[in-house]
Amino acid sequence: MVLQTTDGRPSRWRCNKRSCGKEFSFRTGTWLDGSRIPVHILLRFMYYWSREWSNVRDVEEQLGLNHSSVVAWNLAMREVVAETLVTNRVPVGGPGLTVQVDETVYSKRKSNRGRSYPQQWVFAGVCLKTGECFMMSVPDRSSATLISAVS
Structure with missing residues (x-):
């Protein structure tokens, strides 16, 4: 791939094989693609x-x-x-550091209105000093599940 710049056009990546010649924007394959x-x-x-x-x-x-x-x-x-x-996922916390954790459920209907989705439990935490955080999906909020998630 070769980066090509043309007057009036944004830079593009171009395949340098003669038989190919495909061009790609730098946005291609990223979450900016299509914007x-x-x-x-x-x-x-x-x-x-x-x-x-x-x-x-x-x-x-x-x-x-x-x-x-x-x-x-x-x-x-x-x-x-x-x-x-x-x-x-990165290790959060350590000796002398406080990590605030919480669990929450998503997709629960309110007042029996709207579609019924299965419940999804999410467990998350943030280190109060460093700002490092984690988030993970867990099957339930039982103490055994949450303790194994912390370990």
Whole structure:
């Protein structure tokens, strides 16, 4: 692959085999794939999101995005963070450190309204000093299950 730059076009990766010649955007295969929002706007959005500046109207005005785009990118950012926490588990805590843990259930109907989904228990924790955190799906909230998850 060779990075090609052309006047007026964003840089693209191009296969250097004569028989192939396929071109790919740097967004291809990433969670930015399919977005037409300029990268500098997305980077500013990510910065605002990471600073918890999530007032949708303010972000719309600052970045010139429409309401549905801001809502969709907020959801995408939450999904990326959740996936990262689930797949990249790191040891949290240690001697002299306090880890705050909690379990919660998702997909429970409220007031018998809406679709009935199976219950999904999630166990999560955060080290109060370092800010490191973990999140995992557990089958139930029994003490045996949660103790084995902590170990």
